[in-house]
Amino acid sequence: MMVERCTIIGVGLIGGSLGLALNERGLAGHICGVDLHRENLDMALAAGAINEIAELPEAVTGADLVILAAPVGATPPILRQIKDYLQPGAVITDVGSTKQDVVARAEEILDSNCFVGGHPMAGAETAGFAGADPYLFENAFYLLTPTTRTDPTALGLVRGMVDAIGGVVMEMTPREHDLMTAAISHLPHFVAVATVAAVAGMPVGERAMALAAGGFRDTTRVAAGSPRMWRDIFLSNRKQVLQALEYFQNAVDELKAAVYRKDEEKLMNILTGASATRRKLPLRPKGYLPCIYEIVVTVPDRPGIIAMLAGLLGEAGINISEIEILRAREGYGGTIRIGFATVEEQERALQVLRNKDIKCRRKG
Numbered sequence: 372m373m374v375e376r377c378t379i380i381g382v383g384l385i386g387g388s389l390g391l392a393l394n395e396r397g398l399a400g401h402i403c404g405v406d407l408h409r410e411n412l413d414m415a416l417a418a419g420a421i422n423e424i425a426e427l428p429e430a431v432t433g434a435d436l437v438i439l440a441a442p443v444g445a446t447p448p449i450l451r452q453i454k455d456y457l458q459p460g461a462v463i464t465d466v467g468s469t470k471q472d473v474v475a476r477a478e479e480i481l482d483s484n485c486f487v488g489g490h491p492m493a494g495a496e497t498a499g500f501a502g503a504d505p506y507l508f509e510n511a512f513y514l515l516t517p518t519t520r521t522d523p524t525a526l527g528l529v530r531g532m533v534d535a536i537g538g539v540v541m542e543m544t545p546r547e548h549d550l551m552t553a554a555i556s557h558l559p560h561f562v563a564v565a566t567v568a569a570v571a572g573m574p575v576g577e578r579a580m581a582l583a584a585g586g587f588r589d590t591t592r593v594a595a596g597s598p599r600m601w602r603d604i605f606l607s608n609r610k611q612v613l614q615a616l617e618y619f620q621n622a623v624d625e626l627k628a629a630v631y632r633k634d635e636e637k638l639m640n641i642l643t644g645a646s647a648t649r650r651k652l653p654l655r656p657k658g659y660l661p662c663i664y665e666i667v668v669t670v671p672d673r674p675g676i677i678a679m680l681a682g683l684l685g686e687a688g689i690n691i692s693e694i695e696i697l698r699a700r701e702g703y704g705g706t707i708r709i710g711f712a713t714v715e716e717q718e719r720a721l722q723v724l725r726n727k728d729i730k731c732r733r734k735g
């Protein structure tokens with residue numbers, strides 16, 4: 372066990388997933404959950420993510436570890452509420468998507484060195500406990516942003532927690548964090564929201580959206596995320612988001628000019644550059660996590676097909692690391708991508724499926 376008592380404030384997607392991950396591995400003796408929404412707390416209690424429903428500020432009394440998992444704008448008021456109820460030596464961490472503002476306010480409000488800024492680089496567009504998943508953090512980067520003030524023992528405890536739930540710790544300053552997440556998370560969210568708004572505002576928008584294939588869906592998935600969470604992120608990381616948007620604006624202007632001028636060469640250069648960069652994006656962060664060896668299987672689209680594939684591979688002792696339905700067309704075939712941790716499993720999977728006359732090929 373890592374801690375006797377833990378309090379999670381905000382038992383939504385991330386707080387709930389942490390509760391499940393900690394309890395499933397027996398890392399906390401007792402977890403208290405706090406939330407504004409009773410249904411989240413009831414679901415979390417029923418699922419075993421928390422052991423008790425409690426209220427602020429008493430919920431933090433006696434806690435060794437307090438995890439703040441509400442939207443970033445709610446963090447300073449919560450810290451002010453709990454400050455005088457924390458026991459000496461208690462470690463406070465958060466999971467917020469922005470760090471400079473949050474860490475500075477936390478150190479100021481708590482006036483201590485026990486706060487460790489954290490941010491798991493894993494999530495989803497679903498808000499609330501309903502989407503919580505104990506394995507959400509497995510193999511995901513978990514960013515920690517200690518400052519010169521941070522107590523090494525507090526940092527060690529949070530590092531240990533991340534490690535124990537399968538995350539990959541990466542330390543950086545709050546400033547580096549905000550610059551990088553503005554680029555890799557906040558800008559994409561901004562663009563997704565703007566794309567949805569632009570299409571919805573077109574006269575053909577509604578009818579066009581009914582036709583959406585992968586293009587619109589893939590580029591806008593995150594726009595379905597929690598408005599409250601994203602409002603707080605944009606305002607908390609305002610300066611870096613606006614900076615990232617300058618780069619975006621330049622890229623849009625350049626691409627637009629090439630289309631406007633019918634500049635074939637320029638267009639090809641921009642498209643070729645983006646295509647090559649996007650293709651280089653590792654499926655898995657290299658050096659930390661196993662590569663995925665994939666196959667693509669084409670099968671009739673009918674009930675039970677995935678169970679059949681999983682059964683054949685399972686019987687042969689082959690472990691599926693990832694599975695994704697790429698295309699499913701009623702009455703036609705479906706295309707399924709299956710990932711394995713080793714090249715041997717990939718090869719054996721191809722053999723097993725081909726022996727059953729199932730169409731499959733190596734991917735990449």
Ligand SMILES: NC(=O)c1ccc[n+]([C@@H]2O[C@H](COP(=O)([O-])OP(=O)(O)OC[C@H]3O[C@@H](n4cnc5c(N)ncnc54)[C@H](O)[C@@H]3O)[C@@H](O)[C@H]2O)c1
Pocket residue numbers: 380381382383384385386405406407408411440441442443445449466467468469490491492493494495496497498499500597600604
């Ligand atoms: N969703 C993601 O992909 C993701 C990923 C990494 C980090 N984060 C960060 O994690 C935090 C939580 O996000 P989430 O996705 O779990 O959102 P969520 O909406 O699923 O959960 C947040 C929970 O906090 C509760 N809450 C709000 N104000 C509160 C308060 N004052 N006291 C107690 N509870 C309160 C809400 O009722 C809600 O249940 C945010 O700071 C977000 O930036 C989100």
Ligand SMILES: O=C(O)C(=O)C[C@]1(C(=O)O)C=C[C@@H](O)C=C1
Pocket residue numbers: 467468491492493494495496555556557593
């Ligand atoms: O929706 C997802 O898949 C996410 O991982 C969400 C995502 C992201 O932009 O990558 C969104 C905000 C968080 O702070 C971290 C992760």
